Amino acid sequence: MEQFLQQIVNGISLGSIYALIALGYTMVYGIIKLINFAHSDVYMLGAFVGYFCMTTLRLNFFLSLLASMAFCTVLGVVIEKVAYKPLRNSTRIAALITAIGVSLFLQYTTMAITGPDVRSYPAMSGFLAQSVSLGSIRITMQQIIILAVTIVLMVVLQFIVKKTRIGRAMRAVSLDQDAAELMGININATISFTFALGSALAGAAGILVGVYYNSINPLMGTLPGLKAFVAAVFGGIGLIPGAMIGGYFIGIVEVLVSGYGNSMYRDAVVFAILILILIIKPAGLLGKNVREKV
Amino acid sequence: MFEIKNIDVHYGVIHALKNVSLTVEDGAIVTLIGANGAGKTTTLRTASGLKKPTSGEIWLDGRNITNTSAQERVKMGISHVPEGRRVFSAMTVLENLELGAYLRRDKDGIAKDLKMVYERFPILADRRKQLAGTLSGGEQQMLAIGRALMSRPKILFLDEPSMGLAPLLVQEIFNIIKDINQAGTTILLIEQNASMALQIAHYAYVMETGSIVLSGTGTDLMESEDIKKAYLGG
Ligand SMILES: Nc1ncnc2c1ncn2[C@@H]1O[C@H](COP(=O)(O)OP(=O)(O)OP(=O)(O)O)[C@@H](O)[C@H]1O
Numbered sequence A: 001m002e003q004f005l006q007q008i009v010n011g012i013s014l015g016s017i018y019a020l021i022a023l024g025y026t027m028v029y030g031i032i033k034l035i036n037f038a039h040s041d042v043y044m045l046g047a048f049v050g051y052f053c054m055t056t057l058r059l060n061f062f063l064s065l066l067a068s069m070a071f072c073t074v075l076g077v078v079i080e081k082v083a084y085k086p087l088r089n090s091t092r093i094a095a096l097i098t099a100i101g102v103s104l105f106l107q108y109t110t111m112a113i114t115g116p117d118v119r120s121y122p123a124m125s126g127f128l129a130q131s132v133s134l135g136s137i138r139i140t141m142q143q144i145i146i147l148a149v150t151i152v153l154m155v156v157l158q159f160i161v162k163k164t165r166i167g168r169a170m171r172a173v174s175l176d177q178d179a180a181e182l183m184g185i186n187i188n189a190t191i192s193f194t195f196a197l198g199s200a201l202a203g204a205a206g207i208l209v210g211v212y213y214n215s216i217n218p219l220m221g222t223l224p225g226l227k228a229f230v231a232a233v234f235g236g237i238g239l240i241p242g243a244m245i246g247g248y249f250i251g252i253v254e255v256l257v258s259g260y261g262n263s264m265y266r267d268a269v270v271f272a273i274l275i276l277i278l279i280i281k282p283a284g285l286l287g288k289n290v291r292e293k294v
Numbered sequence B: 001m002f003e004i005k006n007i008d009v010h011y012g013v014i015h016a017l018k019n020v021s022l023t024v025e026d027g028a029i030v031t032l033i034g035a036n037g038a039g040k041t042t043t044l045r046t047a048s049g050l051k052k053p054t055s056g057e058i059w060l061d062g063r064n065i066t067n068t069s070a071q072e073r074v075k076m077g078i079s080h081v082p083e084g085r086r087v088f089s090a091m092t093v094l095e096n097l098e099l100g101a102y103l104r105r106d107k108d109g110i111a112k113d114l115k116m117v118y119e120r121f122p123i124l125a126d127r128r129k130q131l132a133g134t135l136s137g138g139e140q141q142m143l144a145i146g147r148a149l150m151s152r153p154k155i156l157f158l159d160e161p162s163m164g165l166a167p168l169l170v171q172e173i174f175n176i177i178k179d180i181n182q183a184g185t186t187i188l189l190i191e192q193n194a195s196m197a198l199q200i201a202h203y204a205y206v207m208e209t210g211s212i213v214l215s216g217t218g219t220d221l222m223e224s225e226d227i228k229k230a231y232l233g234g
């Protein structure tokens, strides 16, 4: 039982990371119906910017977190403007191929700059290095921070989406772009803002992963990116609460599979879940099985 | 005054509008009728800035607005109720109405107009917390019109507001359109229900395969033999 709870604690940490990444996939999909494959590399760059801030610039964790998020925000907006906006009216497959292109571009540009080697995040010091024990369950301060940062970001996100003018514009554009335009909503600005939000969350996920797992490299985004995408599909692509639930579900399942089964199977299980959900409920856990709008 | 001057519109190779011109005087109800696929919706979408014409101009109050965005046109006082209502189905009635006032900052004025819309459409007040997608077709049409009024437009474009509604409701929608016009809003109305539209219109245009083929006052057209044969079932 205690081992199980320990696994759950670890799963929640991993799930937080997946949820943060999944939110970006789902918001962008919701608004322009594009699976933004480059999103996983925005997350990777968030980890590198965090690394740079904490080592070269010797900033503390929280400042580095903000710097990563700011960098990724700008990066996300630029990617959209340069790569996707010109293809807004072309076929989906053209946009998808472009997204893969942007992903590879980011990976190999990073590799050219930093080299292909794995880098280690600096060890945490002070209270960030501590942990608390509940019986035999150990919860590290890093895990607490991952969860706390994730919860704060999700609350802020919910507030923006539900209560602000721009959030309402985002929802309107994702429901019906023409009708939104007739309300006087600026579609381009709304799409940019969506990329900004999603990328900021990916930046946060990047630095959190760096702190948690210690090692980063230019290709680190691919697998977590795919899993976060599975999480978004699991919850119902385009749905913000779906991405949150999906992220935690995938994170916990993965940790349980490694803990009780065989860690070699953990990736396979995640993709088996994807196949199952596509067969049983293609619209995802929270999705309605209807309308692919024209 | 709103004017469309000699516009041509293409969808790829499809030549949807050919040299279309029409004028809507301030305070008038002008209707554009025509068979399916004639180009009525395309005309309105071009008028509100959703679609760019390949040639020709669009003018509002003596100003060439051809190159302005849909957003700027909303600011100038154009409001468009699109074909098929297009309410934001996963949002509440109130959120839909508030989105109609998206570009406005005058809180008091918005509150006043919300009250005005609720008075005009009491059913929307009752359903204000309900998701728009759960409303009936007639209620959605009222919501779409109410939402369009929330921007306090000078001119309102309506694309087949009576489509798919029961006869009693059609009558009600036409009464509402007359009311809105009498309260001072200019109206450009697209209809398949030609006889109803001609009855309330001050001026009418008839469109066939992308061109305006006939125009005149509502009463003139109602008496025209061609129109009777083609659109009024007699
Ligand atoms: N998005 C589009 N892509 C290609 N062709 C289009 C598009 N929209 C309209 N058309 C074509 O343009 C022509 C005019 O269509 P439009 O929708 O303006 O007609 P309409 O008069 O509104 O018809 P209805 O009464 O059926 O609503 C039609 O031939 C239609 O097939």
Ligand SMILES: [Mg+2]
Binding pocket: B040, B041, B042, B083, B159
């Ligand atoms: Mg039409």
